[in-house]
Amino acid sequence: MATYDPSMVYFVGAGPGDPELITLKGYNILSQADVVIYAGSLINKELLNYCKPEAECHDSAYLHLDQITELMVSGIKAGKLVVRLQTGDLSLYGSIREQGEELGKHGIGFRSVAGVSSFLGAASELGVEYTVPEVSQSLVITRMAGRTPTPELESIERFAAHQTSMAIFLSVQGIESVVKQLLKGGYPQETPAAVVYKATWDDCQIIRGDLTNIAEQVNAAGINKTALILVGRFLGEEYHYSKLYDAEFSHEYR
Structure with a gap:
């Protein structure tokens, strides 16, 4: 299985709902993640079964942008692999740009992993x-x-x-x-x-x-x-x- 860079955040498209409709790459990253910030009830929580037992999983439904950013930044600074689990395909109504700009203020990059819309x-x-x-x-x-x-x-x-x-x-x-x-x-x-x-x-x-x-x-x-x-x-x-x-x-x- 491929390994991933813990110096950047991975934005992963979770797929439309069926937990088997996440991409293989998305599954591989999710299964290695140390910190997962997922998009509330819009994400099928069965996807979290792919995570390591010790992974920190945070529901972002009640978090604002600064709080989400803080979770991502603190995870990266601790040397952890951080995944932002977005709905569907994150290229549609995904708010990736604003999150990426906040990470950039901390000198942190990101990679996007396409999902099924x-x-x-x-x-x-x-x-x-x-x-x-x-x-x-x-x-x-x-x-x-x-x-x-x-x-x-x-x-x-x-x-x-x-x-x-x-x-x-x-x-x-x-x-x-x-x-x-x-x-x-x-x-x-x-x-x-x-x-x-x-x-x-x-x-x-x-x-x-x-x-x-x-x-x-x-x-x-x-x-x-x-x-x-x-x-x-x-x-x-x-x-x-x-x-x-x-x-x-x-x-x-x-």
Whole structure:
């Protein structure tokens, strides 16, 4: 097994929930860590079973940035291997930059280990592809504006004008507003939609519908966090075969 540098912090993407969906590299680092700071209830705590019995595990749910930084810095100064266990794939809504900048003030570097995002976990739960030949060849990943605003040009309404596949994070608590923006932006009312609660977890829940009824179903189910909203014709019945395995297709790009 590879060894890792205790002079820097390792930010590890924990995967979407299923503890077997952490990457092999992420597992190897986690199993050697002396200090693990994990992202509260957003992390499946079964992942902590991969840690050494003597590892210090800290829940960051009630910690602010300075406290998290102090845990990381003190661990590094003590010569310990420190892991910051983030949700999903830390390249999406991961707040890595601000944590990295705080570490930099102490002369400490960091490395990022990619994880499996929940938008991929949600698609696997549904058994769908976001890109469907002649239906959709693009995916928009976004969120509704809230306490963290979104740039004006990146509003859900503006993205809806493309009518392509969309995965909307951190927004299920305002699903009525999301639906209004999607419709105002250009999606037809009959556009298929799905909400996946805790994708790949044991208690995953899936709700399917369209833009006329998805909000009502989600509210009836009491889902108001830890869920993805998926919208687009990729969720429908229309499908065209890819040319990739066509007998007449060149094999150069297989």
